[in-house]
Amino acid sequence: MVTLFMIIGIKLISHEPHAFLTEQASLPVNASFVDHTIQFEVETLKPDDSGENYFVNYRLKREQFRQESKAMLAELLNSSIEKNKAQAQEQWLELNSKIQQEEEIENLLKIKGFKDAVVDVFPEHVTVIVYAKSLTPHEVSIIQDIVVRVTKVRLDKIAVSAKK
Numbered sequence: 001m002v003t004l005f006m007i008i009g010i011k012l013i014s015h016e017p018h019a020f021l022t023e024q025a026s027l028p029v030n031a032s033f034v035d036h037t038i039q040f041e042v043e044t045l046k047p048d049d050s051g052e053n054y055f056v057n058y059r060l061k062r063e064q065f066r067q068e069s070k071a072m073l074a075e076l077l078n079s080s081i082e083k084n085k086a087q088a089q090e091q092w093l094e095l096n097s098k099i100q101q102e103e104e105i106e107n108l109l110k111i112k113g114f115k116d117a118v119v120d121v122f123p124e125h126v127t128v129i130v131y132a133k134s135l136t137p138h139e140v141s142i143i144q145d146i147v148v149r150v151t152k153v154r155l156d157k158i159a160v161s162a163k164k
Contacts, residue, residue, distance in 0.1 A: 054163055055116045055131060062118075069095060101150050108146045114139075119147075125157040132162040 073095070076088030102119045109117040109130065116131035126147050135143075140160050147158050 055118055055129075058118045058129075066095070066099060105146055105150050108150070109143065112142055112146070114143075121151055121153075124153075125159065126151055126153050127159045127161075129161050129163050131164065133164045135160065135162045 070092070073088045073092050076084050077092065079085045079088065098121050101121045105119045105121075105126075105128070106117050109119075109128075114130050114132070118129050120127045128143055128147060130139075130143065132139075143160050144155055144158050147153060148155060
């Protein structure tokens with residue numbers, strides 16, 4: 001079974017040249033100037049299949065993406081264009097809510113006895129990968145209960161898988 005996970009990148013768009021910030025080659029985010037909106041792009045990556053290292057590598061990449069996203073949004077928060085500033089504030093709050101929910105779910109799963117887990121919270125669905133050879137129906141139910149409690153996402157929008 002090949003497991004794929006998504007990393008979301010920010011794409012900044014404006015009618016006005018240089019209305020946001022100058023391109024930074026070190027950031028994996030494309031900046032183009034078309035419309036006054038902040039959009040997200042999805043990049044699909046193949047995970048590292050090296051057991052416990054998978055979870056460490058996943059968290060490192062996730063944290064790197066979060067820091068890059070926050071840096072770009074911080075620039076927009078200082079914008080003199082009110083619409084850009086308002087959209088950046090909204091995106092900043094959404095990102096912080098996502099981070100809080102992912103961390104809360106991961107911590108609750110550890111409290112429930114799971115050795116490790118990574119969680120991706122999206123507006124319409126949640127993906128949970130736990131460190132285990134397999135999961136019993138009871139364990140899946142525990143995971144789903146925690147996710148529903150934290151995110152209010154419907155059960156059929158929660159994907160749970162095991163990774164050893």
